[in-house]
Amino acid sequence: MNFENYMKIEFLSKSQNESFARVAVASFVSQLDPTIEEMADIKTAVSEAVTNAIIHGYDKSNEKVVIECKIIGNTIMIIIEDFGNGIDDIELARQPLYTSKPELERSGMGFTVMETFMDEVFVESHKGIGTKIQMTKRIKVAENGE
């Protein structure tokens, strides 16, 4: 096994579950002793990916969103997956301010936020099959005293 700890949760694509997803990941990550700032970064990135699964992945139906987290040394890996619409053009989707839903007051900043707050963000998506976001962040080890 190439990880020290692992968890998986699955929930319906309802907007009520956005805060649940943030809290669940945050409490799993807390074993790495992140700073308040690192924790805020992770919660925000999770919120972006989960919200995207709910808004863009599925149209109106409530379907499955899966989150997996792995701890590998001091790094947290978070995988957020939906099995919905998929993304047409990933490169375009990742551009700051690009949104396919301006009528819903989306600003097109979700991917930019994920990229800024995490160390790495990989996107895998196929039309009609779904979207998988894999993000990692290394938690800095606290220096004691000296």
Next chain:
Amino acid sequence: MRLKLEVENNTLIIHLDGELDHHSTEEVREDIDNAIDSRNIKNIIFELSNMKFMDSSGVGVVIGRYKKVDKLGGVVGIVNSNPHVDKIFEMAGIYKIINKYDTKEEALGNM
């Protein structure tokens, strides 16, 4: 998310207390817009000292309200945003169109 609205002359002061995400923006957007329409509002101040969490959904709400009052010749100010919120607003270029103030009084004085 707890929404508190205050009116000072023709300025609407919006206190957003708690977590502002896609779920909670759906709950507050309509109340904010109703207040703008029904109370003869020109300017808006977002008071964020009790904001515990915000993601890009917050950017959408702020820019949406900016577009609304901009048409009426009004302006928008942001008060007491924390560093994390500032980082997201800066990424989105919000501070190019909206001023940031340290206090509500300072914001009101500039409107």
